[in-house]
Amino acid sequence: MIDKYFLHIVVACYLAFWIALAIRPLDRGDWLLENVLIFATAAVLISTYWRFRLSNLSYALILMFLVFHTISAHYTYAKVPIGFWVKDWLHLERNHYDRAIHFSFGFLLLYPMRELLIRSARAYRNWATWLAVAALCALSSFFEIIEAVVAQIVAPDLGIAYLGTQGRHLECAKGHGAAFVGAVIVATCLSFYPHLKTK
């Protein structure tokens, strides 16, 4: 029963959440830009649903990541309130929400990626786990490259400042590193429990 309607419930909850956060975002232009990723993900997942269905756990993890992304689309990365609370609480020098998102990219998406590699690419389980790490790192490099290319074309003079990286050159590398660490943690756990069910 719960298994059968799991996706309906989760997707309905997400939709409600998305609509709530689509109302009066801090910056409508930025909101649209960030939502391109959400629309693209939704298009891919919906169009492949009938041909290639991932497990409920994978869909739930992907939606979880989209929830975090939706929050940052509403507030823009540098201004998410939770980030400020943590910043004041731990006396950090900046809002670390973007770092957390990068981490969750690796952490949450490793399992779905591994499932895809096992079931679609037919990779052996232990290969699939670490190939998934590589695939996620590659995706995060790829996004970074796109960002860089766009920034160089749109605003060659603005350079790093354009991406709102809060003014430090190391930002890109650190975000990238966070995704890698997230993915490696889950991959290590999965290699200790290699038989965790993948449909």
Next chain:
Amino acid sequence: MPFGLSVRDNFGLSRNYYDRFAHGAFGFFLAYPIRELLLRFSGINRAWSFWLPTAIILATSGLFEIIESIVAEIVAPGQGVKWLGGQGDEWDAQNDMLSAMVGALLMTGIVSLRERKDISR
């Protein structure tokens, strides 16, 4: 690298592009062995064997860039790109990764064309 310098002077470029060329070569020449390794040991099928080598190349160059910038921060704090020999390119890391990716995709393209020919023969 003298060769890069003479190319720069001949074509009126702003910097020595030999490093970009080396990154491209990294992608181009390693994509083939990685693909062979994956096909023989990891069990993946042909369709995915065209994309995963590129993914691995991108992932490793991304990791290199991370290590590079951490080392740079330790050795020369605050200098960043300057110390790394970015030659004034703020997007040096990303452009390096881009050239590795293009190199790998080029090799993958050649291999897939070649294999198609072999099959139709």
